Amino acid sequence: MSARILLLIGLLLASANALAGPKIQHWMLSNGARVYFVESRELPMLQVRVVFDAGSSRDPVEKAGVANLTAAMLDEGTNGLTADDIASRFEGVGAEFGAGIDRDMASVNLRSLSDSALLDPALDLFARVLAAPAYPAENLERQRAQALVSLQKDAQSPGAIAEKAFYREMYGQHPYASDPPGSEQSLKAITRGDLLAFHRRHYVGANAWVVIVGDASKRRARNIAERVIGKLPAGKAPPPLPPVRTLYSGWQKRINFPATQTHINMGHPGVRRGDPDYFPLYVGNYILGGGGLVSRLSAEVREKHGLSYSVYSYFLPLRMPGPLFIGLQTKNAQRDQALKLVRQVISDYVAKGPTDAELEAAKKHITGSFPLRLDSNGKIAENLAVIGFYGLPLTYLDDFIPRVEAVTAAQIRQAFRRRVHPEHMVTVTVGGGR
Amino acid sequence: MSHKFSWLLLLSLWLTACSQTHETTLDNGLRVIVHEDHRSPVVVSQIWYQVGSQDEPEGRTGISHVLEHMMFKGTAKHGPNEFSRIIAENGGRENAFTSYDYTAYFQQLEKSRLPIAFELEADRMQNLVLTEAESSKEIKVVMEERRLRTEDQPEALVGEKFMTTAYAVHPYKHPVIGWMADLQSMTVKDLRDWYGRYYTPANAILVVTGDVQPKEVFALAQKHFGPVPTRSPVKTAEAVEPPQKSERRARAALPAEVPYLLLGYHAPVHASAGRNEVAEWEPYALSILGGVLDGGQAARFERELVRDKKIASSIDLDYSAVSRSPSMLLIEATPANGHTTAELEKAIRAQIERIRNEPVSTEELKRVKAQVVAGNVYSRDSVFYQAMQIGRLAAVGLDWRLLDDYVKNLNAVNAEQVQTVARKYLVDTNLTVAVLDPQPMAKGKPRSAPRMGGGHVR
Numbered sequence: 032m033s034a035r036i037l038l039l040i041g042l043l044l045a046s047a048n049a050l051a052g053p054k055i056q057h058w059m060l061s062n063g064a065r066v067y068f069v070e071s072r073e074l075p076m077l078q079v080r081v082v083f084d085a086g087s088s089r090d091p092v093e094k095a096g097v098a099n100l101t102a103a104m105l106d107e108g109t110n111g112l113t114a115d116d117i118a119s120r121f122e123g124v125g126a127e128f129g130a131g132i133d134r135d136m137a138s139v140n141l142r143s144l145s146d147s148a149l150l151d152p153a154l155d156l157f158a159r160v161l162a163a164p165a166y167p168a169e170n171l172e173r174q175r176a177q178a179l180v181s182l183q184k185d186a187q188s189p190g191a192i193a194e195k196a197f198y199r200e201m202y203g204q205h206p207y208a209s210d211p212p213g214s215e216q217s218l219k220a221i222t223r224g225d226l227l228a229f230h231r232r233h234y235v236g237a238n239a240w241v242v243i244v245g246d247a248s249k250r251r252a253r254n255i256a257e258r259v260i261g262k263l264p265a266g267k268a269p270p271p272l273p274p275v276r277t278l279y280s281g282w283q284k285r286i287n288f289p290a291t292q293t294h295i296n297m298g299h300p301g302v303r304r305g306d307p308d309y310f311p312l313y314v315g316n317y318i319l320g321g322g323g324l325v326s327r328l329s330a331e332v333r334e335k336h337g338l339s340y341s342v343y344s345y346f347l348p349l350r351m352p353g354p355l356f357i358g359l360q361t362k363n364a365q366r367d368q369a370l371k372l373v374r375q376v377i378s379d380y381v382a383k384g385p386t387d388a389e390l391e392a393a394k395k396h397i398t399g400s401f402p403l404r405l406d407s408n409g410k411i412a413e414n415l416a417v418i419g420f421y422g423l424p425l426t427y428l429d430d431f432i433p434r435v436e437a438v439t440a441a442q443i444r445q446a447f448r449r450r451v452h453p454e455h456m457v458t459v460t461v462g463g464g465r
Numbered sequence: 466m467s468h469k470f471s472w473l474l475l476l477s478l479w480l481t482a483c484s485q486t487h488e489t490t491l492d493n494g495l496r497v498i499v500h501e502d503h504r505s506p507v508v509v510s511q512i513w514y515q516v517g518s519q520d521e522p523e524g525r526t527g528i529s530h531v532l533e534h535m536m537f538k539g540t541a542k543h544g545p546n547e548f549s550r551i552i553a554e555n556g557g558r559e560n561a562f563t564s565y566d567y568t569a570y571f572q573q574l575e576k577s578r579l580p581i582a583f584e585l586e587a588d589r590m591q592n593l594v595l596t597e598a599e600s601s602k603e604i605k606v607v608m609e610e611r612r613l614r615t616e617d618q619p620e621a622l623v624g625e626k627f628m629t630t631a632y633a634v635h636p637y638k639h640p641v642i643g644w645m646a647d648l649q650s651m652t653v654k655d656l657r658d659w660y661g662r663y664y665t666p667a668n669a670i671l672v673v674t675g676d677v678q679p680k681e682v683f684a685l686a687q688k689h690f691g692p693v694p695t696r697s698p699v700k701t702a703e704a705v706e707p708p709q710k711s712e713r714r715a716r717a718a719l720p721a722e723v724p725y726l727l728l729g730y731h732a733p734v735h736a737s738a739g740r741n742e743v744a745e746w747e748p749y750a751l752s753i754l755g756g757v758l759d760g761g762q763a764a765r766f767e768r769e770l771v772r773d774k775k776i777a778s779s780i781d782l783d784y785s786a787v788s789r790s791p792s793m794l795l796i797e798a799t800p801a802n803g804h805t806t807a808e809l810e811k812a813i814r815a816q817i818e819r820i821r822n823e824p825v826s827t828e829e830l831k832r833v834k835a836q837v838v839a840g841n842v843y844s845r846d847s848v849f850y851q852a853m854q855i856g857r858l859a860a861v862g863l864d865w866r867l868l869d870d871y872v873k874n875l876n877a878v879n880a881e882q883v884q885t886v887a888r889k890y891l892v893d894t895n896l897t898v899a900v901l902d903p904q905p906m907a908k909g910k911p912r913s914a915p916r917m918g919g920g921h922v923r
Contacts, residue, residue: 073504076842118762123832125839144839173775176802180778183722289720289906290617324549337605360613392554399556402575406505407846
């Protein structure tokens with residue numbers, strides 16, 4: 032799973048919502064790992080998701096990419112088994128294994144049918160690759176080479192260039208600045224020892240959250256959790272991440288690139304998970320640029336002026352303040368016109384806030400779509416992982432609708448004035464033209 | 466192993482028995498298919514029009530997709546974009562998509578809101594207002610979409626070049642989004658004609674999945690769609706691609722960093738069965754063949770070309786047996802650094818030769834079939850995806866009951882059949898190859914009109 036997909040999962044929860052959430056059962060293992068379980072017996076399948084505080088923000092200095100390779104190479108070998116053996120054993124029982132990272136977390140996933148004859152071997156193998164990956168040197172060379180090709184592909188994509196530059200500009204020296212897969216230079220510096228050390232330090236009970244969703248009784252789930260990571264050493268959680276700087280001025284970074292369109296990203300550090308302003312900002316952003324084709328940004332930039340196919344804004348809440356991210360693309364000749372229009376829409380919204388009608392519509396959408404956030408085992412597992420990892424209350428899903436309903440227009444206006452500063456935004460443009 | 470296997474078969478039979486799908490047809494010709502899934506209080510509603518880019522005449526490519534955008538621009542009753550606003554206010558998500566074979570619109574809602582989706586869809590099925598002002602603006606948006614997805618993506622440009630090379634006659638050679646020049650010349654009158662010709666109940670299929678009762682959905686469909694006047698869609702004869710006689714090659718020299726390779730063989734689909742000596746089992750055998758070559762980390766491409774020989778940095782095989790006209794088995798690949806596209810092509814062709822010459826092993830067949838059975842269960846975790854599966858089949862003119870026998874038919878494929886389809890279709894005379902030849906990326910200059918031998922600007 033790629034870093035970008037994991038980021039999207041963060042967004043899913045950000046917009047999470049009717050009714051009550053699923054019944055979450057929670058317990059701890061003796062090594063400190065926290066377990067979250069939802070029983071769902073309709074389909075004969077089970078998923079296990081183990082997350083660690085081991086995302087790219089934990090990369091050693093000058094070695095961006097270690098966290099990613101540590102996760103991505105779990106199935107490249109373990110004592111006595113090669114990558115080929117591992118692949119054949121998972122896939123031979125129809126199981127799906129995957130691992131990936133975002134800036135905060137590493138996530139290791141298993142999906143299997145629930146029949147013991149299929150599930151048991153899959154779980155045992157899952158436990159083995161989690162506990163004792165071999166990181167063979169030869170496989171590291173290949174993975175490094177593949178990662179470098181992937182970076183080259185990014186270098187021919189204006190969207191990827193813009194996103195990387197945006198994080199780099201905005202976060203400066205903070206670990207969030209670097210691109211999760213790493214850079215050419217940092218990838219070349221990584222050794223097998225780095226991966227083994229990173230795994231030893233971060234893939235430990237005190238740093239783990241285990242999510243189990245599917246066709247199992249609580250008793251069986253307890254057994255599964257124990258089996259999957261009960262034997263990991265307790266270890267300890269990593270120290271808090273450094274604070275994110277506040278921007279006191281805005282600037283624009285222009286990158287020339289041979290393309291017909293210019294990609295524009297703007298924003299500044301926004302909110303962390305659990306931030307008291309989160310709900311007013313979340314509901315407020317739905318109106319500004321989160322609500323697909325019905326947001327203010329989309330109405331102005333796309334529907335009224337036909338300037339862009341896609342225009343949006345979102346807050347990405349992370350362990351430390353993640354970005355307020357505003358994005359669009361337009362043909363090169365329209366770059367300045369589009370930028371001016373977007374800035375105007377944002378400034379106007381920050382100054383005046385939403386209308387009562389807009390707030391009403393936003394609440395109706397967010398609360399009315401709550402059941403869609405939880406209509407599959409896969410989505411429930413994603414939500415549980417976020418609740419566990421970020422220490423949100425177990426009642427988070429149950430509380431979601433009342434908290435959205437409680438947001439007022441005045442709160443949104445105040446929260447936006449306090450937290451959104453159009454004059455302090457970083458703007459990155461990547462494209463051709465003057 | 467034998468225990469596992471019989472269990473898998475039992476499971477698939479059990480799931481088949483659980484199939485909760487019902488169908489009816491309204492008097493005006495609208496087909497309504499309902500699939501029950503009561504796990505969550507949600508519903509998915511999709512309406513599929515049997516018109517896609519393959520129905521478009523030369524010079525009007527992209528019109529199905531532009532019309533898809535215009536379907537959000539309002540009726541006499543609802544203004545531009547009001548459709549989206551109403552669905553959003555009802556807690557719904559909605560969108561639409563266009564392909565070679567169909568144009569589809571969907572809403573995902575809490576189950577009690579289904580009547581709202583039906584009312585709006587029935588309204589825009591018959592009362593769409595198409596104005597010059599809205600369409601010229603929306604065509605600009607689509608041009609931005611084309612720039613985003615294609616013009617500035619070297620691999621997408623190679624993909625277009627590949628299709629114009631692989632197909633000589635069939636309109637699959639044109640991109641779904643259309644050529645830029647055709648978008649530039651498209652008028653509101655063209656859009657009105659397209660709408661009048663294809664947007665009628667007799668050319669549409671309504672698919673509903675979720676926590677619903679079929680009888681209630683049928684009654685609700687009758688209430689909202691029943692009064693829509695019926696009209697026969699004006700269909701054109703299906704273009705027939707003549708058999709390819711010799712290998713075809715294309716090369717795109719574009720500013721890019723990484724080389725890229727596309728190989729494709731014309732291949733039959735379920736709709737081809739019974740025609741041109743295509744047996745019903747052939748598309749199933751091709752699907753299994755796809756799994757042997759590329760169905761996961763244990764499959765031959767990953768194991769041998771990526772991990773063992775380290776000649777491919779990435780490689781993907783794509784084959785779908787669900788389309789209106791015969792399709793292609795496609796392989797896209799990026800060479801590992803230090804290897805050329807020529808070397809990678811040679812290695813891929815050696816793999817193809819091997820699957821032609823040697824029967825696949827029992828072990829490989831077992832693995833692929835285990836994945837098929839498990840994948841079928843996993844797919845039921847998504848209410849939306851279940852609607853997609855039913856809708857795609859129905860929209861290309863197939864019976865959705867194929868889903869009931871899908872696992873059984875794949876399980877029935879043997880090694881000899883895999884070899885037979887490999888020998889029949891994966892042959893050099895049926896092959897098209899397109900290569901991206903990266904050129905220096907001069908900074909700051911817009912990528913010039915692609916030097917691709919007459920593709921885009923016509």
